[in-house]
Amino acid sequence: MNSDNDLQIAGDILEVPHLLQPPREHPATVAEFVGLARSVAAERSQWEHLVRYDATTRWYHRLRTGPGYEVWLLSWVPGQGSGLHGHGRSSGVLTVLEGTLTERTERGTRALEAGAQRVFAPGYVHEVVNDTLEPAVSLHVYYPGLTEMPMHTATAPHCEARPVTA
DSSP states (O other): OOTTOSOOOOSOGGGOGGGSOOOOSSOOSHHHHHHHHHHHHHOHHHHGGGOOOOSSSOEEEEEEEETTEEEEEEEEOTTOBOOSBOOTTOEEEEEEEESEEEEEETTEEEEEETTOEEEEOTTOOBEEEOOSSSOEEEEEEEESOOOOOOBEEEOSTTTOEEEOOO
16 A cells, blocks of 8 residues: 555546546536636637627626526626616626626625626625726626516615515
8 A cells, every 4th residue: 555645546437437427518506607707707809899888878798698597798887886686586606807896785895806706696685886987897697597686775884675666
């Protein structure tokens, strides 16, 4: 037995097919969705030319879809924000590609600089705002695809959220 390592594997692990996981064609775990967001972010040539800035409304573009998920590209000029909202039954990954965005939740406020990622589950309520003097770009992955974005009202400091009722 090797004194440097007490674990020994006999034979070639690749010869035991039932131990190998088949490669997935599409993400299925939170970590894989985070990885998808990172890989899309790294493929700058695939999205950079699509970005538009609109001073009257937030610009967005659905970049990609897969079984049950969507990838969205958003731009934010200074002062633009999402309003306090949830994501219905969708989970998500928000990745800042350029600039800095501010996220406000009931727990407080945080600056998200380029490269920052936030992962959230259904029921998560937040507001995203560009509080800087420079435009920003973000990437959003939703699973399942975003079918609703319920707006909320802030009733106390740090966004204690209440659903908006009609």
